[in-house]
Amino acid sequence: MKTILIKNGYLVTMDENGSKIYADILIEGKQITTIASKIEKEADKILDASGKLVLPGFVQSHIHLCQSLLRGQADDQPLMEWLDTITSLEFRHTPETLYASARIGIAEMIKSGTTSIIDMGTLHHQDSVFKAIEESGVRAQAGKAMMDLTENLPPLLQESTKDSLKNSIDLMHRWHGKADGRIRYGFAPRWQLWNTTELLQTIKQEADKNPGVGIHGHAGEIEYEVEAMIKQTGMRNLVYLEKIGCVGSNVQMAHCIWLDEDEYKVMAETGTHALHCPCCNTKLGSGIAKVPEMLSKGINVALGSDGAPSNNNLDMFIEMRLASVIHKYRLGAEAMPAEDVLRMATMGGAKAIGMGDQIGSLEEGKIADIVILDDGGLYASPMRSFEEDDVVKRLVSSYQSACVQTSIIDGQVIMEDRQLLTMNETEILEDGKKALADLWARKRADEAN
Numbered sequence: 001m002k003t004i005l006i007k008n009g010y011l012v013t014m015d016e017n018g019s020k021i022y023a024d025i026l027i028e029g030k031q032i033t034t035i036a037s038k039i040e041k042e043a044d045k046i047l048d049a050s051g052k053l054v055l056p057g058f059v060q061s062h063i064h065l066c067q068s069l070l071r072g073q074a075d076d077q078p079l080m081e082w083l084d085t086i087t088s089l090e091f092r093h094t095p096e097t098l099y100a101s102a103r104i105g106i107a108e109m110i111k112s113g114t115t116s117i118i119d120m121g122t123l124h125h126q127d128s129v130f131k132a133i134e135e136s137g138v139r140a141q142a143g144k145a146m147m148d149l150t151e152n153l154p155p156l157l158q159e160s161t162k163d164s165l166k167n168s169i170d171l172m173h174r175w176h177g178k179a180d181g182r183i184r185y186g187f188a189p190r191w192q193l194w195n196t197t198e199l200l201q202t203i204k205q206e207a208d209k210n211p212g213v214g215i216h217g218h219a220g221e222i223e224y225e226v227e228a229m230i231k232q233t234g235m236r237n238l239v240y241l242e243k244i245g246c247v248g249s250n251v252q253m254a255h256c257i258w259l260d261e262d263e264y265k266v267m268a269e270t271g272t273h274a275l276h277c278p279c280c281n282t283k284l285g286s287g288i289a290k291v292p293e294m295l296s297k298g299i300n301v302a303l304g305s306d307g308a309p310s311n312n313n314l315d316m317f318i319e320m321r322l323a324s325v326i327h328k329y330r331l332g333a334e335a336m337p338a339e340d341v342l343r344m345a346t347m348g349g350a351k352a353i354g355m356g357d358q359i360g361s362l363e364e365g366k367i368a369d370i371v372i373l374d375d376g377g378l379y380a381s382p383m384r385s386f387e388e389d390d391v392v393k394r395l396v397s398s399y400q401s402a403c404v405q406t407s408i409i410d411g412q413v414i415m416e417d418r419q420l421l422t423m424n425e426t427e428i429l430e431d432g433k434k435a436l437a438d439l440w441a442r443k444r445a446d447e448a449n
């Protein structure tokens, strides 16, 4: 069994007590087996973390890898207009352009400290996304987007309930548990306006039957959506989802901005997870989720970036900083302390992906999903010491992705000294450029016909 020893780091463990300690970490296979002040053992690989921080890797809880190519393609447009522009490109993906898109997104996330992602796919060619995930070494829940109530949209954006279910369930059988458990399937009903009740009820039954399979959607992102939901179903999003039985600890809903008290109650009582995307929500003018209130009601909140065109980065440091400051205007400077924000980015995400007992903190027995960060350099210095200046506050308010040095996922070193070991960064960038040009060429050709 391969072993890795991380020496002399300052561990921000994110365990229940929020312990921060100087210690060594021994990893055997994929597991953290020992955390102790001095481990005198031989190991296949020794990583010296002197003067550095060691953290559980971030969990990016809401991503669209299919949109990474489309960064900056619909800036300064409100959500419905933005959606038109982005979907008109997204649904012209070939397996090759989708693969290029997924790789760019995954590489950016690994380089900014993310070790797990929850991804919403696009309608077709989802195997390309899984292939990119498998090769990269990242941990992921992913699944094809489901859109079976879209008769008002162009044919490229439509699928029947039967086909949507069949294709999704086939993908689940093909990919769930693959890469030694690193890959999980997540049904991805895009949003309730575009899905039938039959589809939502069927995928909930499937997810309940298959441990580790999740359901990942959007809910309460904009006011228009809530009004349309009431028109369509007579109910607001979460009340509707509860009524049809599609809530619970295997259900993750992005945004959760326009929710009322009844919907918070549903989330808290059923363990349905909220995925907060502060940068996307402010950029698109959608609103700001009431995260401090949700946390105080016992709702699990994770943090995500959403897709590259709605952000425009897939960088957890940007999300953490924004999540810490946007609530202070309304609730005062003491709202959303750094510890709570970092917890959303780690344990919050781990719970959302259904792995709260396996990842999200540095503890003996957990899986080794670990990142090593430098001392903050020009971004976060000077500090008297990590302890005296409470480095968690620096992490949330000042650290940047460039501070992430090394990443270990599932016990494998995926990045060392900022070099990706599983992917060729130059090739990824070149392929991305070609794929974007290809998407635009096909959109223009279609529109000319």
Ligand SMILES: [Zn+2]
Pocket: 062, 063, 064, 120, 218, 254, 306, 307
């Ligand atoms: Zn989204």
